[in-house]
Amino acid sequence: MSDYLLSFISIDINVLGTITDFISGVFMGFIFFILFKYIVLIITAPLRSRLSEDLERHYSDSTVERGHFIKDLLRSLRITVRNVFREIFLSIMIFFVSFFPVLGGVSSPFLFLIQGFYAGFGNYDLWAERHFTY
Numbered sequence: 296m297s298d299y300l301l302s303f304i305s306i307d308i309n310v311l312g313t314i315t316d317f318i319s320g321v322f323m324g325f326i327f328f329i330l331f332k333y334i335v336l337i338i339t340a341p342l343r344s345r346l347s348e349d350l351e352r353h354y355s356d357s358t359v360e361r362g363h364f365i366k367d368l369l370r371s372l373r374i375t376v377r378n379v380f381r382e383i384f385l386s387i388m389i390f391f392v393s394f395f396p397v398l399g400g401v402s403s404p405f406l407f408l409i410q411g412f413y414a415g416f417g418n419y420d421l422w423a424e425r426h427f428t429y
Contacts, residue, residue, distance in 0.1 A: 329383060329410070333375045336417040340371030347421040374420055382413045 386406060393402035 332414060333379050337371055337375050341368055344421050375417060378413045378416060382409060385409050
């Protein structure tokens with residue numbers, strides 16, 4: 296059946312395989328690029344939380360609780376997994392919108408803003424976890 300359908304297209308099967316390999320490689324690279332950012336945020340969460348506590352104690356002369364390594368790691372994991380799915384969903388939606396002629400030029404800035412928002416949210420969360428309960 297596939298040979299019959301490919302007979303209508305004048306593309307060699309090796310070229311078609313190369314094209315699909317390239318497209319899937321770009322897609323996997325895109326997903327890895329997004330996930331790598333979050334893997335780094337998860338692994339460094341306890342260290343960044345400790346640094347945030349020390350900076351807050353230095354600049355505001357307030358008392359900050361210490362010793363929540365596991366709690367910080369689990370909270371960072373929960374928030375990061377939620378943000379990964381949201382960012383990937385929005386990025387895929389923008390990717391599909393980019394195929395429309397007028398909206399294609401606007402999709403790159405929106406993609407940049409979405410990725411910047413979620414990266415900033417992961418860093419801002421260190422301060423917010425001590426001041427807000429949600």
